Amino acid sequence: MKVRDFLRRDLTAVEADSSVLHAIKLLENSGLSALPVVDEEGRVVGIVSERDIIRALVPEYMDMLHSASFLPSLDRLTKRLKEIAAHPVARYMTKEVVVARLEDNDLHVADLMLRKGLKQLPVVDEQGRLVGVVRRIDLLSRL
Amino acid sequence: MILTVTPNPALDKLYWLRSLPEDLGLTEEGSSIRAEKSLTSAGGKGINVSVFLAAHGIETVAMGFLGGHTGQIILRDLLSRGVSTNFVWIEEENRVNVVLIVQGKGYHPIHIHEAGPRVDADALQIFWRKYQRMLSRASYVVLGGALPPGLSPDFYRELARAARERGVPVILHAGGEPMLRAVAEGPFLVKPDVREVACFGDMPMHTEEEVLSAGRKALSLGAHACLVSHHLTGDFLFSPDGIWKFEAKVSPAAFRNVIGADDALVGGILVGLSQGKDLVEAVKYGMAAAEAAAEVDEKLCLEREKIAEKMELIEVQYKGKP
Numbered sequence: 001m002k003v004r005d006f007l008r009r010d011l012t013a014v015e016a017d018s019s020v021l022h023a024i025k026l027l028e029n030s031g032l033s034a035l036p037v038v039d040e041e042g043r044v045v046g047i048v049s050e051r052d053i054i055r056a057l058v059p060e061y062m063d064m065l066h067s068a069s070f071l072p073s074l075d076r077l078t079k080r081l082k083e084i085a086a087h088p089v090a091r092y093m094t095k096e097v098v099v100a101r102l103e104d105n106d107l108h109v110a111d112l113m114l115r116k117g118l119k120q121l122p123v124v125d126e127q128g129r130l131v132g133v134v135r136r137i138d139l140l141s142r143l
Numbered sequence: 144m145i146l147t148v149t150p151n152p153a154l155d156k157l158y159w160l161r162s163l164p165e166d167l168g169l170t171e172e173g174s175s176i177r178a179e180k181s182l183t184s185a186g187g188k189g190i191n192v193s194v195f196l197a198a199h200g201i202e203t204v205a206m207g208f209l210g211g212h213t214g215q216i217i218l219r220d221l222l223s224r225g226v227s228t229n230f231v232w233i234e235e236e237n238r239v240n241v242v243l244i245v246q247g248k249g250y251h252p253i254h255i256h257e258a259g260p261r262v263d264a265d266a267l268q269i270f271w272r273k274y275q276r277m278l279s280r281a282s283y284v285v286l287g288g289a290l291p292p293g294l295s296p297d298f299y300r301e302l303a304r305a306a307r308e309r310g311v312p313v314i315l316h317a318g319g320e321p322m323l324r325a326v327a328e329g330p331f332l333v334k335p336d337v338r339e340v341a342c343f344g345d346m347p348m349h350t351e352e353e354v355l356s357a358g359r360k361a362l363s364l365g366a367h368a369c370l371v372s373h374h375l376t377g378d379f380l381f382s383p384d385g386i387w388k389f390e391a392k393v394s395p396a397a398f399r400n401v402i403g404a405d406d407a408l409v410g411g412i413l414v415g416l417s418q419g420k421d422l423v424e425a426v427k428y429g430m431a432a433a434e435a436a437a438e439v440d441e442k443l444c445l446e447r448e449k450i451a452e453k454m455e456l457i458e459v460q461y462k463g464k465p
Contacts, residue, residue, distance in 0.1 A: 008222055009222060009225065009226065009227035009228065010218075010222060010227075010228050010229075011204065011227060011228065011229035012228075012229070012230075015272065022269075025232065026232060029209075029214075029215075029232040030232070031215075038276070040272075040275075040276060041276070041279060042276045042277075042279070042280070129280070131227070132227065
């Protein structure tokens with residue numbers, strides 16, 4: 001099956017200068033785990049995920065400790081979130097985006113997601129413009 | 144791609160009733176009505192047009208403002224029907240529109256409309272960026288339905304102007320002051336909403352003569368073409384090339400639900416235009432789609448065979464220059 005047959009035709013996205021707070025609200029409303037970042041032509045220039053935002057909140061040493069149990073309290077994250085809420089998402093987005101295309105087949109997309117550990121992929125047209133997303137559940141629900 | 148803008152989307156809730164209680168609103172205890180059947184679907188003029196287009200395999204993107212649990216249901220319904228979505232999320236909940244259809248009176252539904260959620264300045268700013276971005280991909284733009292609280296009556300005018308500047312033809316599928324103001328931006332086609340008030344500005348549109356005057360007025364104000372529904376089975380098209388009267392040879396007694404007929408009409412016109420038909424032929428297909436929609440319980444008839452059957456029942460008469 002081709003991506004065009006099962007993608008979620010949702011063009012929900014943010015711009016590079018959208019705020020982190022806006023991205024959080026949009027993640028909550030859209031049911032997506034990551035938001036494509038698009039330019040003025042709608043081309044995908046990055047992706048900002050829940051994980052990217054969480055990483056921006058926790059101290060850098062957390063990466064080495066691999067556990068949140070070392071955090072003194074969530075108050076520290078709340079304080080940090082207030083600090084970065086108005087920052088543009090461009091500061092925290094992943095710039096090297098793995099994308100799917102409408103003519104890709106389901107096996108290729110599943111392989112990409114498994115190998116890269118991704119929950120969803122933006123789908124782009126020939127010009128690199130966003131036309132939707134594929135989530136893991138979009139694949140699972142068709143097995 | 145055909146872009147539709149529905150600033151005030153709704154969750155349409157349709158109930159079919161055997162009858163309305165004769166003492167409705169008169170008893171002290173209140174009244175209870177049991178529905179024979181109900182249907183729930185995403186609604187709003189632009190949204191219905193998008194649903195129609197997607198069913199015809201035409202790429203379409205629906206835009207507007209969504210909020211709350213109702214917004215989630217609207218989004219899910221559209222995605223399941225193959226419509227691409229690009230909405231702005233707002234804090235307040237989208238409206239629910241209730242329609243009561245009494246058995247044997249499908250042509251005369253009872254509406255309960257909510258005003259809809261307030262759209263704030265931040266949401267509007269986000270919308271504009273999205274809209275400008277989508278215009279670059281659009282072959283037509285449909286501006287459809289009532290405006291929610293918080294939006295200026297110049298909203299459609301500004302959207303129509305932006306589309307004109309990009310060379311994208313606009314179909315204005317709305318009513319009242321926002322529609323009148325947008326006509327000045329030279330939309331490709333104006334389809335005035337006459338469901339609540341049969342007027343074009345201060346011009347009534349009850350008789351055939353009044354409809355002809357209003358259509359000519361729309362052209363003089365800047366519209367390239369204007370389509371006015373005169374009654375359930377008759378439309379007039381006005382363009383610089385002439386005036387055409389369309390009449391569907393069907394009986395309104397067969398109508399089961401006319402809620403989506405106007406939107407099927409606009410959707411059908413766009414299908415026709417996308418297939419390379421001229422405007423008169425496209426309107427003929429639109430009328431066939433509208434008549435087919437009126438004869439099914441759902442808001443839209445999405446079966447192309449049934450629409451094709453109705454084509455034979457549409458008569459077109461040239462009425463001369465405008």
